[in-house]
Amino acid sequence: MTIVLDSATFSPLYRQIKRLILSSLQAGEWQPGVAIPSEMELAARYSVSQGTVRKAIDELSAENLLVRKQGKGTFVATHQEDDWQYRFLRLVPDSGQKVVLKSHFLSCNRIKANLEIATALKLKGGDSIILIDRVQSFSGTPIAYEQIWLSAIRFKGLSLDSLNAWFGPLYAFYESKFATHMVRAEEKIKAVSADAACASHLRLSIGSPVLSVERISYTYGNKPVEMRRSRYDTTEQHYENNLN
Amino acid sequence: MTIVLDSATFSPLYRQIKRLILSSLQAGEWQPGVAIPSEMELAARYSVSQGTVRKAIDELSAENLLVRKQGKGTFVATHQEDDWQYRFLRLVPDSGQKVVLKSHFLSCNRIKANLEIATALKLKGGDSIILIDRVQSFSGTPIAYEQIWLSAIRFKGLSLDSLNAWFGPLYAFYESKFATHMVRAEEKIKAVSADAACASHLRLSIGSPVLSVERISYTYGNKPVEMRRSRYDTTEQHYENNLN
DNA sequence: CAGTGGTCTAGACCACTTC
DNA sequence: AAGTGGTCTAGACCACTGC
Known part of the structure; x- marks a missing residue:
């Protein structure tokens, strides 16, 4: 018998980072309307480059979970805006x-x-x-x-x-x-x-x-x-x- | 009288590349269903880095004008698929x-x-x-x-x-x-x-x-x-x- | 002026497809 | 093995905001 490993399990780094950010959101670590840590801080926290954090945030903001504001920061989406x-x-x-x-x-x-x-x-x-x-x-x-x-x-x-x-x-x-x-x-x-x-x-x-x-x-x-x-x-x- | 220059004219490189690709599409240079040149080729053609071409294509494929297929190429969107x-x-x-x-x-x-x-x-x-x-x-x-x-x-x-x-x-x-x-x-x-x-x-x-x-x-x-x-x-x- | 997100580069390497 | 898109990095610099 042959064991078939599900090789479709590959998930790039930025998606793992995305999942981490997501769970912080879900856990309420960052409340709607407030800024999450800067890209540099997150990069340091997760030990990856800024570009990788950036790509994770890119997807989250495309899904309207986060909102970027140039010069100010990245904010948790809220219906109160x-x-x-x-x-x-x-x-x-x-x-x-x-x-x-x-x-x-x-x-x-x-x-x-x-x-x-x-x-x-x-x-x-x-x-x-x-x-x-x-x-x-x-x-x-x-x-x-x-x-x-x-x-x-x-x-x-x-x-x-x-x-x-x-x-x-x-x-x-x-x-x-x-x-x-x-x-x-x-x-x-x-x-x-x-x-x-x-x-x-x-x-x-x-x-x-x-x-x-x-x-x-x-x-x-x-x-x-x-x-x-x-x-x-x-x-x-x-x-x-x-x-x- | 004061002349007010529209200073909001800044447009990043990748958007200019995007516009170039768009006009090639509109001009029918690349037909629906066929592959456009590879990212490297386009980078050479426009004298920018691969990353910049990539970001242009990112937007075009998010707008469903292009379709990426890993390992094969980037294709012009078609309703015939x-x-x-x-x-x-x-x-x-x-x-x-x-x-x-x-x-x-x-x-x-x-x-x-x-x-x-x-x-x-x-x-x-x-x-x-x-x-x-x-x-x-x-x-x-x-x-x-x-x-x-x-x-x-x-x-x-x-x-x-x-x-x-x-x-x-x-x-x-x-x-x-x-x-x-x-x-x-x-x-x-x-x-x-x-x-x-x-x-x-x-x-x-x-x-x-x-x-x-x-x-x-x-x-x-x-x-x-x-x-x-x-x-x-x-x-x-x-x-x-x-x-x- | 410092801090944030946004852009751009060059190079290395990975995953997938085709020959 | 060669060619394509996909990922990741490190570093430089730009644009915007607020003190």
């Missing part, structure tokens, strides 16, 4: 200008996860989760009705009051109150008919076509922590996507 | 497996551009354009109804017969018959009600919600050359998007 406020929002008014959304939270309840949510968030069916309902408005008119599911453990203590006391994007809220930074998200989009609840919140008639966007968001380590189902009124705005 | 066949298609069956679409071309006519199309393709209103109608099916059931607009000059001679004689993605067709390679695209997505034509082609009832995707595709030099409006039946499939 102005230009990152609505990083995952792809909805744009047909007129073209930029969106400023206003949230109105309707409810926030503790429920048991059904199978669908549990699977999406990699929890056990029946685990305790939090369900938030909200409506987003753009210059006075409601354009999105959203349901948001969160693990009750990670977001322990989240309440309607705390949500109403917050101004700004939810992801900045998660970051500052629950030490949870969102790294990436996956969306599945469909066209559906507005049901009664959706229609009333968006001031449409029942059966109107609305854009359904189902999103799962992930923190460090590919851990899914939020699932949300949005219903957009796309009569005066659209979802924008660039393909490369 | 298997793994690029449906590079811009984001529609996925809910079941998860991969799509194999079959095209049925309904018509192909020469018309005059209205203002909307002319603007999108940066032509003059009234310019001659080609309008293609088609239906795409997935395992027998129609899931997309598309209208496609092209500049009649660039795509001179395109006919329903030539379309029917082609098997494979349209973008590979454009490449091989009209020397036009698509580099990127922008999509605007809405939920709309199916009109009579759309409903009959997709075997839905009139008024059913369908996903409207309006796409503008660009060749080298940011030149828009195709506009298409797709209507997807999203009852059993969805549009997928990843946010980073």
